[in-house]
Amino acid sequence: MTKGHKSSTPHLFACSDSVVLEIASGFGEAIYYFANCHPDVIFTPTDPQKPCIDRLRELAANSHDNLMPPIELNIFVPSQWEKVKRSGPYDGIFCFNLIHLIPWYGTHTLLKYSSELLKDEKGFLALHGPFLREGMFMSESDRVFDEDIKSRDPDWGLRDLEQVVMMAGELGFRKEEIREMRAGNWMLILRRQ
Numbered sequence: 784m785t786k787g788h789k790s791s792t793p794h795l796f797a798c799s800d801s802v803v804l805e806i807a808s809g810f811g812e813a814i815y816y817f818a819n820c821h822p823d824v825i826f827t828p829t830d831p832q833k834p835c836i837d838r839l840r841e842l843a844a845n846s847h848d849n850l851m852p853p854i855e856l857n858i859f860v861p862s863q864w865e866k867v868k869r870s871g872p873y874d875g876i877f878c879f880n881l882i883h884l885i886p887w888y889g890t891h892t893l894l895k896y897s898s899e900l901l902k903d904e905k906g907f908l909a910l911h912g913p914f915l916r917e918g919m920f921m922s923e924s925d926r927v928f929d930e931d932i933k934s935r936d937p938d939w940g941l942r943d944l945e946q947v948v949m950m951a952g953e954l955g956f957r958k959e960e961i962r963e964m965r966a967g968n969w970m971l972i973l974r975r976q
């Protein structure tokens with residue numbers, strides 16, 4: 784899993800009593816860290832995989848009260864989004880290292896549901912991971928990584944950050960910030976408009 788996203792997002796959680804959802808939490812490394820740093824913010828993790836859900840449940844039981852038990856969410860299952868919606872609305876959503884590991888249409892799915900889940904125009908969606916920039920690989924290791932994930936599933940692959948911004952614009956978001964992160968990753972921060 785890619786590191787280096789943690790210390791770069793505190794401004795997103797500046798508002799106390801916020802409710803923040805994470806999509807594709809994995810084993811909860813990021814959300815556990817954020818929940819510890821921001822005790823006034825409520826964090827809810829999600830993931831589709833049972834081993835991840837089990838670990839997230841364990842983390843929630845053994846950490847501060849602001850880390851909620853996980854909700855099972857495969858972004859392609861509408862009924863699971865309904866369950867997530869019932870725990871909202873949310874002030875923010877973050878999703879790290881997912882969109883290159885699902886088909887491209889999944890980015891549309893993620894943006895569409897995220898837009899519906901956010902409370903109002905202050906709501907943010909933060910997407911972190913490796914991206915193409917203006918259609919180009921930013922490093923040889925990104926190219927090798929892209930080749931590797933495509934060999935696992937031909938529908939996977941690094942996404943073009945500018946195309947994601949354009950798609951997000953059509954689904955009710957504006958680009959707030961693009962930040963270069965460690966290890967060749969990027970953080971795209973979108974706001975509801």
Ligand SMILES: C[S@@+](CC[C@H](N)C(=O)[O-])C[C@H]1O[C@@H](n2cnc3c(N)ncnc32)[C@H](O)[C@@H]1O
Nearest residue numbers: 784807808809831832856857858859879880881
């Ligand atoms: C590379 S891991 C990233 C985990 C964590 N976000 C991180 O950055 O450390 C990708 C995660 O995406 C989840 N995932 C894969 N397909 C998904 C889908 N269709 N909907 C939601 N999550 C999915 C996997 O279960 C896995 O936990």
